[in-house]
Amino acid sequence: MAQHQEETEPVESPYYHRVVTVPNVVSVVRFALIVPAVLAVLDIDEHPVRALVLVAVFCLTDWVDGTLARALRQGSRVGEVMDPIADRLGTVAIAVAASVVGLFPWWVLVVVAVVDAVVGVATLVRGTLGALRVTVVGKAKTALLMLGTVLVLAGPAWSSPEVTDVGRVLVQVAAVLHVLAGIQYFRQALRR
Template sequence: MDASRVWTIPNVLSMLRLALVPVFLALIIAGMDIAALVVLVVASLSDLLDGYLARRLGQVTRLGQLLDPAADRLYIFAALLGLAFRDLVPWWIVAVIIARDVGIVVLGIVLANHGYGPLPVHMLGKVATFALFFGLPVILLGVAFPAVNAVAAPVGWAITVWGAFLYWWAGVIYAIETSRVIHIPRVSDPRGSDTLEDQGG
């Protein structure tokens, strides 16, 4: 399977999921919370489906590996911005999440300047992203259905704050790993490229 392919069924599903991000944001800002939740459910199901199809059809591609986490982050940002715009969540939590991702971009630039690609995704980062991707919709669920807000609000906030903490914890791990990697001595590869002298554990 050519990992550089673009037009695969899983990738098309991922692109459609990305196209729904501005729709999701607009619905939240407009106060159409039930419709926003429907869009989010559809996007989440498409996420599960494209992952299944990619493995089942042997269509795992580099583009797909980039689109999936990008879509997750954009839905998190959209939920944060939409809810903050309506004063349903404080702007400080928006700043906390965005500042962490700006930091990750900076680390990526540092790695690239030293000739390295991005670091492997840490499991803690995956857990943090899942917590945010789950916690914010629970908050939105309580807004959409006031009858369940007494339960949804505290549960959603607990998961979201915990997710933000783990998000930054993972960011610190990435920063430490970046520092370690860029200080590893490099040796010349016979093929004309530089390689790590010690890959570490």
């Protein structure tokens, strides 16, 4: 996943070089949710509602921090770097946990991990960490992956295998889009 700010904040913005901003606090909360969300997914048989709530909140904070950054005009360099890292760590960790308990197909996890690793290495080698611009395909992939993940977990919470099946379809479509978005971000990383 790429960062969620569509436009770079001008360097003159009073928030661009700040560390403590409202959106950055939300991103820190997202980091803090990763371990409890993963543990809850691993324990989904015993506490399915807890897993659903923690992962849904994790996914929601991804939208909230970007919305707040734009609404409050508090885009920052720290946020540009922190947001995609939180997304990648959380998404992969939750996908691993969901695969371990049999809710995600393993190939989805492999695709997400490989694409993120390739793009991550390219951004580190080229010094473009936090400089990639979100694409339409990237936005669609993120929305489908997060919605699909929540639905996959909603199935056990609501005792509805059909909901889980719909979520799995969305997650698999998102994995295909993840490859396409990864190609776009890889090209961006090489160009910058």
